[in-house]
Amino acid sequence: MADSQDIDFSRAMTVGEVAKRSGVPVSTLHFYERKGLIQSYRSSGNQRRYPALVLRYIAIIKAAQRTGIALEDIGAMLSQFPPGTKLSAAQWRTISSRWRAQLDQRIVQLTRLRDELDQCIGCGCLSMKDCPLRNPGDVLGQQGSGARILERPADGGQSGTNT
Template structure:
């Protein structure tokens, strides 16, 4: 199929995605097909790469809204150039670095610090007296970057 426009069936075959998944990604605004004169969906060949990017990004934990943000940097209607991918890679790399840092903190503190600062009430009195971590906000404050020394 040498045409620049491809059918949803061909796109599903090339990406390994179900047609229903492709329609879902369309509904989420991640790809933008058009209709031909017969009313059939048509996609750009570049959507093969877009969908591949979506699948990879989801596998490493990015949400669809985050992925949508990355894809906004890519041009619509044409195959992205190496420069286009370099631009999107820069932002993607920054997000990955942040996730890696968070995962490393989680791994390193897994046996002693999750959530408010500990896994046991006896330790809580030592690491998080009077629940000072709660003053920093909701969620696992110490894993999000706050430290017991900075809790006020």
């Protein structure tokens, strides 16, 4: 919960109002709050209330999610600012430029994957030797979890292995 001393109470909203204004389901708003992405405070009647600027935070979260930024990364970025901070244009530029760099990296990865899939379309060989998407001996899995095919280096993930 945010420190209510710093909150503009004049435009406080219930969770239902936030859901209606943002188009985000109540359950998702509660999820965001549990993850620390948004904050509420308690009214004098002990009701959960959200400041108007929560709508800006939700817009940022949704925009980031649409570009494939993980919720953990979104939370880490937003946690740099005190709860209830009205992000300045400069702060938003900093955030969006970092996310743009991540998006650029994903575009490079996805473009390479698309080009490799072009080679596989109509082939079906899954050749240990020739198919770029083949993962012989689960070499990539030994390097860690996650989207290893997508994240592998340009040499196909074979660097650093003894095979």
